[in-house]
Amino acid sequence: MEALEETWRNLQKIIKERELELQKEQRRQEENDKLRQEFAQHANAFHQWIQETRTYLLDGIAYRRVIRVYQYEVGDDLSGRSCMVEESGTLESQLEATKRKHQEIRAMRSQLKKIExxxxxxxxxxxxxxxYTEHSTVGLAQQWDQLDQLGMRMQHNLEQQIQARNTTGVTEEALKEFSMMFKHFDKDKSGRLNHQEFKSCLRSLGYDLPMVEEGEPDPEFEAILGHCGSKQVSLREAVGLALPTPPSCSLHLPPPPPRDGHVSLQEYMAFMISRETENVKSSEEIESAFRALSSEGKPYVTKEELYQNLTREQADYCVSHMKPYVDGKGRELPTAFDYVEFTRSLFVN
Structure with missing residues (x-):
């Protein structure tokens, strides 16, 4: 009987110890679950912010307004009908907004540190x-790094467009059209177009590319790919194209970068800018190039500005053929030349 009572006491002790262990494990599991939920709350919010910021950068920034763009691409989901595409404000306003957003991206590194x-x-x-979440610290860190790189690339791209507008005479409207068309065909918001998307984009912009079967040679498109990533055309080359007998200013392109089956936004914009500059045909476009050359967009350009921005041969030609600028009161300004009259005279039949 005594042995039975001892066994009973030991059993009660074991049961109590087990209950304490279970309670301790329950508290541990509850604490772990709280930790899971806290991690998930921050990770899910951070991932959503990454997606929204990526879309914000790629789809246009600040001062948005809706315009109508027509597509005629065969096989595209917009074939034969119009679509609504967002257009942003000035390039400078986009650049400032991009810089602010990039600062926000850098500031969010502290939030990523908390998640880590x-x-x-x-x-x-x-x-x-x-x-509670499908996200990991490694995955979120990689996505943040990619977003940081995207912010820097977008800044560089906008600076590239501003430089092109100011130094080549390519209009801001044309640059916006190029950018919007790229964003439309960048379906996965990667900031790159594969070759098929790039072809569709070019056709939508009016390029008459031949239809070839998959695997067949496409020399015309290959030539375009060879120009992607080439250096930007300079002001002196753009103005040189306007002269009736322009001095030699051929553009020496470096070898194209290694191809990975995609064209980045930067490479695409460089190509479109170079094509736009090479096809300068109207007096208005040439005037825009000179206006960008002149300080504050004045209707005249100084001798100093000509020699600072053009080759000596081009500047000599302009100085010898441009008439002195006369203001509204009939006064002739020293070392100022009338580029408007000069440009229009080039296009007189």
């Missing part, structure tokens, strides 16, 4: 699963 600390705490607690 929570992830480290989960690892220390041997938490290997999380039913």
């Amino acid at each position: 600390d929570l992830g480290a705490a989960m690892e220390e607690a041997l938490i290997l699963d999380n039913k």
Whole structure:
């Protein structure tokens, strides 16, 4: 009987110890679950912010207004009908907005650090699963780094467009059209077009590319790819195209970059800018180039500005053929030349 009572007491002790262990494990599991939820809350919000910021950068920034763009691409989902495409404000306003957004991206690194600390705490607690989120610290860190790189590329691209507008006479409207068409065909918001998307984009912009079967040679398109990533055409080359007998200013292009089956936004814009500059045909376009050359967009250009921005041969030609600028009161300004009259005279039949 005494042995039975001792056994009963031991059993009660074991049951109590087990209950304490279960309570401790329950508290541990509850704490782990709270840690999972806290990590998921921050990770999900951070991922959503990444997606929204990426879309914000790629779809246009600040001062948005809706315009109608017509597509005629065969096989495109917009064939034969119009679509609504967002157009942003001035290039300068877009650049400023992009810089502010990039500063925000850099500031969000602290939020990523908090997520990484929570992830480290989960690892220390041997938490290997999380039913509340599909995101990991490694994946979010990679996405943040890609977003940071995208912000820098977008800044560079806008600076490239501003430089092109100011130094080649390519209009801001043309640059916006190029950018919007790229964004339309960039379906996955990657900032790159594969070759088929690039072809569709070019056709929508009026390029008459031949239809070839897959695997067949396409020399015309290959030539275009060879120009993608080439250096931008300079002001002196653009103005040189306006002269009736322009001095030699051929553009020496470096070898094209290694191809990976895609064309980046930067390469695409460089190509479109170079094509637009090479096809300068109207007096208005040439006037725009000289206006960009002149300080504050004045209707005249100085001798100093000509020699600072053009080759000596081009500047000599302009100085010898441009008439002195006369203001509204009939006064002739020293070392100022009338580029408007000069440009229009080039296009007189």
